[in-house]
Amino acid sequence: xxxDLAKQLYAKMPEVIAKARKKFGRxxxxxxxxxxxxxxxxxxxxxxxxxxxxxxxxxRVAMQDATAQMAMLQFMQANKSxxxxxxxxxxxxxxxxxxxxxxxxxxxxxxxKEVYNFLASAAKKYGIGFWKPGAGIIxxxxxxxxxxxxGLIIGTDSHTPNGGGLGMLAIGVGGADAGEVxxxxxxxxxxxxxxxxxxxxxxxxxxxxxxxxxYLCGLLTVxxxxxxxVEYFGPGAETISATGKGTICNMGAxxxxxxxxFPFDQKMVAYLxxxxxxxxxxxxxxxxxxxxxxxxxxxxxxxxxxxxxEVDLSTLEPYxxxxxxxxxxxPISKMAAEAKEKGYPVELKAAxxxxxxxxxxxxxxxxxxxxxxxxxxxxxxxxxxxxxxGSERIYxxxxxxxxxxxxxxxxxxVLSNSCGPCIGQWKxxxxxxxxxxxxxxxxxxxxxxRNDGINETLSFLASPExxxxxxxxxxxxxxxxxxxxxxxDGKEFKFxxxxxxxxxxxxxxxGEEGFVAPAASGEGLTVEVPPTSERLQLLQPxxxxxxxxxxxxxxxxxxxxxxxxxxxxxxxxxxxxxGHLDKISDNMFLGANNVFSSEPGKGTDVLTGESGLTxxxxxxxxxxxxVGSVVVGDENYGEGSSRxxxxxxxxxxxxxVVITKSFARIHETNLKKQGILAxxxxxxxxYEKIEQQDRISVTGLSSLAPGKPVQVTVHKTDGTALxxxxxxxxxxxxxxxxxxxxxxxxxx
Ligand code: MIC
Ligand code: SF4
Numbered sequence: 001x002x003x004d005l006a007k008q009l010y011a012k013m014p015e016v017i018a019k020a021r022k023k024f025g026r027x028x029x030x031x032x033x034x035x036x037x038x039x040x041x042x043x044x045x046x047x048x049x050x051x052x053x054x055x056x057x058x059x060r061v062a063m064q065d066a067t068a069q070m071a072m073l074q075f076m077q078a079n080k081s082x083x084x085x086x087x088x089x090x091x092x093x094x095x096x097x098x099x100x101x102x103x104x105x106x107x108x109x110x111x112x113k114e115v116y117n118f119l120a121s122a123a124k125k126y127g128i129g130f131w132k133p134g135a136g137i138i139x140x141x142x143x144x145x146x147x148x149x150x151g152l153i154i155g156t157d158s159h160t161p162n163g164g165g166l167g168m169l170a171i172g173v174g175g176a177d178a179g180e181v182x183x184x185x186x187x188x189x190x191x192x193x194x195x196x197x198x199x200x201x202x203x204x205x206x207x208x209x210x211x212x213x214x215y216l217c218g219l220l221t222v223x224x225x226x227x228x229x230v231e232y233f234g235p236g237a238e239t240i241s242a243t244g245k246g247t248i249c250n251m252g253a254x255x256x257x258x259x260x261x262f263p264f265d266q267k268m269v270a271y272l273x274x275x276x277x278x279x280x281x282x283x284x285x286x287x288x289x290x291x292x293x294x295x296x297x298x299x300x301x302x303x304x305x306x307x308x309x310e311v312d313l314s315t316l317e318p319y320x321x322x323x324x325x326x327x328x329x330x331p332i333s334k335m336a337a338e339a340k341e342k343g344y345p346v347e348l349k350a351a352x353x354x355x356x357x358x359x360x361x362x363x364x365x366x367x368x369x370x371x372x373x374x375x376x377x378x379x380x381x382x383x384x385x386x387x388x389x390g391s392e393r394i395y396x397x398x399x400x401x402x403x404x405x406x407x408x409x410x411x412x413x414v415l416s417n418s419c420g421p422c423i424g425q426w427k428x429x430x431x432x433x434x435x436x437x438x439x440x441x442x443x444x445x446x447x448x449x450r451n452d453g454i455n456e457t458l459s460f461l462a463s464p465e466x467x468x469x470x471x472x473x474x475x476x477x478x479x480x481x482x483x484x485x486x487x488x489d490g491k492e493f494k495f496x497x498x499x500x501x502x503x504x505x506x507x508x509x510x511g512e513e514g515f516v517a518p519a520a521s522g523e524g525l526t527v528e529v530p531p532t533s534e535r536l537q538l539l540q541p542x543x544x545x546x547x548x549x550x551x552x553x554x555x556x557x558x559x560x561x562x563x564x565x566x567x568x569x570x571x572x573x574x575x576x577x578x579g580h581l582d583k584i585s586d587n588m589f590l591g592a593n594n595v596f597s598s599e600p601g602k603g604t605d606v607l608t609g610e611s612g613l614t615x616x617x618x619x620x621x622x623x624x625x626x627v628g629s630v631v632v633g634d635e636n637y638g639e640g641s642s643r644x645x646x647x648x649x650x651x652x653x654x655x656x657v658v659i660t661k662s663f664a665r666i667h668e669t670n671l672k673k674q675g676i677l678a679x680x681x682x683x684x685x686x687y688e689k690i691e692q693q694d695r696i697s698v699t700g701l702s703s704l705a706p707g708k709p710v711q712v713t714v715h716k717t718d719g720t721a722l723x724x725x726x727x728x729x730x731x732x733x734x735x736x737x738x739x740x741x742x743x744x745x746x747x748x
Pocket of ligand 2: 093137138355356357418419443445
């Protein structure tokens, strides 16, 4: 499917790469090769890392059902007849996990009928491929079908970088970005800096690709990758399977990285071959020099990367991260002691494997090996054990090769090929709000409330094989890798390190593909949006900027600490309103900690003094009075997902300005796209000075200019005022978005 795209791309790469070598006066890293080959105009583009805005032409767009709704609603406002680049929609997020694969899928098809019909009809009309519910999780399906070395894909999901496992730049974006690219515009992104990760040695025993990224999360932290591309290289890279590389790149999203990528190698060839793309593999082999960094980069990497990290795979231990954040990392050998010391509840209430991050054949076969050892010792899973396969192919291969049976014998439940518990679409039978319990998964995120909707739950992340061992022992206070446990007969035994196969010897089994091709011509076809729908609402353009400064706006919320998009716009039960801006906006900030409230998600209407209200209630009151408001945030504000609802809801409810200590990349762009002024404190200490009753003015907006700080005046209740400076990264074009009221308005 990507053969033609790859052919065209590889034909033009040598010329632009040669030009770039000349212009930069040096060899190029892999990421640079891909970037320059996708430049909208290489000649006129400036190429300054960390400064220039790149205008790129992606080869593809991928969207998942929860974000595709807004992406398509916005795309439709551009009045185009067809998507300008090959695009696909994947139905994966809206399936609730409760009764097991078959029943869950049937229910999903019924309860999400309106949304699926909308997406299917829009896909059909606009030339977009449609993957039905049950076909698989977007990133796995992209890896199996669309990813190709050297390509550039954008996806409306932050874990799009999974495609880096096949040597492409795969980047997560908000729906507005996707809508614009489908409308034929170039895609803009800050020229990322480069982190080079040199891998040496070889993984062995318990240690798996997941541990590479868990370790790096601890080392680099959740903002260490912001506006950077993580490029892996070195002899160790070639020892990791393509799907293992996918896992590492996927979870690079947890570093805040723009994306992550591995150089083309034999492991990718093997994966392309086994997924029926031998022609593509051969083409890539013939063009290998375009798909890896230049040789001089390896000789002195420090000259080419802004930062270098060395990881010796041979000495790496299995890791466990969490709770509440993916960068709280320690080797598994230290977990039990830390759990005791910090008082984490050690009884594991659930163990979950699979997801878009970790459901490769390698992951599943290694986990099954652990499960078999447990069964042999007469044990069953102590904690509920749930398995989320990434795609139909994975599911049927697991079934054919007996892994499903093994997991089920252990007491596990196999869920549908979808996100399920990873995105809070999970009815955890024993979950009690307000009670702190521990769970462990092989997913990639563990923000509070994410899986079971309970903010107190402590969620830990580890490799699928380690999670399987935890499922059997059910105890975080016990190290299943290094300690002995008792079998059913009372005899002690130790798990042998997991063994598995990277790829199925018999090839992948095929299931029902679930792909629906678009109509040859969309003319005359209609997009189904029932006027009375509770799930879908056509968008009304946001009002244009009235040309006036923002004077004395009330503070809606000042968030404290981590404010991820899961805090700003929680998922789980709210996913069903992803196509209905008015309804979903009631979830705004429900998970966020407000400095001025003891209860998350609650605050005070400072115009009336009434407290204990949700942020949406307060903002709706202000909006009704024609009053805008300001949000103040902490570090790395908007970390996590690409969901633009975290920007659209505030915009819809009249938030005009968000001032933070720093932003995560996708969310900052999403705010700008929706016409919100995204500012950062020039002096982060000024965050402390903002008080609940302050009124905030942002002035000089008519002379808003790139690189020019903005003046913010904070009016105190005692009549005094203080002036603080705020920075921004707004470009000339983004100023036009602000003035037009949104990027989309600026298009029309
Ligand atoms: C996630 O993992 O948080 C999600 C759900 O896949 C999101 C997208 C969404 O909110 O729909 C993401 O990662 O971008
Ligand atoms: Fe789905 Fe979870 Fe992957 Fe996001 S991280 S795409 S919710 S499986």
